[in-house]
Amino acid sequence: MIKEYFFYVLYTADGYFYGGYSDNVYRRFLTHQAGKGAKFTRVKSRHPIRLIYFESFDNQHDALHAEAMFKKLSRVKKEAYLQSQGVDVNIWVK
Template sequence: MSRPDTSSEASWQVYLLRCADNSLYCGITNRIHTRLRQHNGDLKGGARYTQSRRPCRLVYLESVDSRQKALRRELEIKGLSKPLKEALIQQTQV
């Protein structure tokens, strides 16, 4: 059984965080403010990667139509080299 499209509930977003060690973390969400608080340890949840690299700050945000498109875009961004991710961040400051 396929998952229902939840895009009608909220728009989906692809985001990049800059961690305290200057590394970049890419993810998707439909609640960016809650997700950022999770990554920074204010709320339960967040990625294991960011737990040891706090604080994290939002440096890139891109809205997409559906969760499926967000997942595809996340994979595209994760496949970029760090210099290309930095260029993406410079093109659209949050």
């Protein structure tokens, strides 16, 4: 059985896109929701957060690479990337 790794994007209540990676995207999302995830998502003004996108990879390297590339993008390019993946960012962006 091949282990899956995920690149995921959260949308925060204060309007940020947060990219991360995990081997269990739903568990990691619940960790973020509980305020115990990354320092960035522990800020109360960022809650509630929503899981708006995730992508599966068959190895950790590719998932980490996707996360790193996403984090380097400007806000406009993050929106364009998400739209190219079928995410309607207009429902999230204020």
